[in-house]
Amino acid sequence: MGKSAGEGEDALLRWLRRRLAKIQPGEELLGDDAAKIAVREDLAITMDSQIEGVHFFPGLPPEMPPEYDRRVFFRSFLRHCRRFGVRLAGGDLSQASHVQIVITLLGQRQGRFLERSGAAPGDVIYLGGEIGLSSLGFLLLAAGARLAGGKIALPDFLEKKFHPAARHAVRRHLLPTPQLELGSRLALGSAAGAALDVSDGLAKDLHRLCRESRVGASIDAERLPMPAAGRRLAARLAENLPAGQGRSWLDLALGGGEDYVLLFTLPPGEPPPAGSFAIGRATRSRTILLNEAGRRRPLPPLGFDHLS
């Protein structure tokens, strides 16, 4: 579980159990190496890891005191569990040279399972929210932006007129919000085809959706929902950063990643949920094309690869 505040495993577990006794009264899910879970129907299960230096900047405190402290981490973690209606069961604590958090999440279905494989040719492709901002926030952090005591300090070179968009981008990167309501709405309706969240870059995740659904796609660059203030900020950063470190807004929108908005499809004519953006269509041909300024070109799977 990472760097130490000097506390032993059993002491930390006892503290956690006392806290959970208040939050999840009547449930005892920490006593044994395995937890017993009562299941009403089929499960969805997923794992995800956050590793210091890989998924977040080394030294970034989780909640965010200057010294890494496991209890502060768990306090914040449990607060977010409550916010999203998640109950904590068991866990495995270990020392390591880097902070790392690996979570297994079990869910019971409400409505249908939304999968990558459900898109059909002709379906309209939607994004559930704006993209590109999180990777803009990442560039700002790499350029010296910091979150401390809930406030965001920005690099000196950045003019005041860019500050609101820059703070928004840093928050989107450090404090992403999953689109659970939208996902639930799509699962409870009957129209949605495929769905996944955009975590590794729109282009890469679109390739995955198309591969699993055995369709192609045609995407319009001008319909990509990256706000104008974000596009201007991307241009300003590219001017100031060393050659090769700046990125165009389109590159950030297509390959930036960590947006955590939903990418989904609906049949043509089906009204989309409020706040979503149509960006193109699924096609029968298996190619994935980007239409930009009247020209059409193949869109490579730009984005983050966890292994290279």
Added chain:
Amino acid sequence: MGKSAGEGEDALLRWLRRRLAKIQPGEELLGDDAAKIAVREDLAITMDSQIEGVHFFPGLPPEMPPEYDRRVFFRSFLRHCRRFGVRLAGGDLSQASHVQIVITLLGQRQGRFLERSGAAPGDVIYLGGEIGLSSLGFLLLAAGARLAGGKIALPDFLEKKFHPAARHAVRRHLLPTPQLELGSRLALGSAAGAALDVSDGLAKDLHRLCRESRVGASIDAERLPMPAAGRRLAARLAENLPAGQGRSWLDLALGGGEDYVLLFTLPPGEPPPAGSFAIGRATRSRTILLNEAGRRRPLPPLGFDHLS
């Protein structure tokens, strides 16, 4: 998932899916970020991590070629999944500075759940197999023993008469075998009280069993199942290793850890499964005592703490 053989995430996943299509035909548990699992009744769920430099020596190859290779790891992993009847579902791949494997295991109950909290005063305390050998293997590896090409090379200073016990100890450390049959037998019977596996040291895990069951214990040192050859080897190593690095056989048996044998209790008079060793009794007083050479002293929770 650790060091790289240069392969991207999607390519590795495609390779894994092809292999799984042969091993688990008709099941498709890798396509989405979450896997759907059909559940017949309540689940037991557990997580465990193996981190290079924490749980195993840096550079130790998993199966065991000189260069870390993810496909070699997964081939070996899937072979062991088959051996133990485990199906693989989903997963999360990531680059990291160290090799690390984190596994979530879901199980459906056969018989009762065996928990730490089921011991009663008067119960006999058993070990399902020999202990202390794994930590002896660890000392040998620290002193230069190596496993290469399925053969174990031992440090030069070690006389031939110690070699069989030394090879056995190194294998116990590197290739532990969980006592699944014994666990299943205890769960299907009605007599067993508490049970857990000894992974962090007998004394530490006994403290946990007693705390959860609200009992004490009285343990007899001479009944601890560490084989005589292992005791002699421990003494020989202590002669040769620098001061402070050698450990007595009793210290290894009580605090060595990573034995992965079951520690369990049965009511008095209940016949134990073949191959198990009675080591003491649960008591009404909440103290945990060790009887050694006619003397009785408190037994501290010796063993491995994952956080300190």
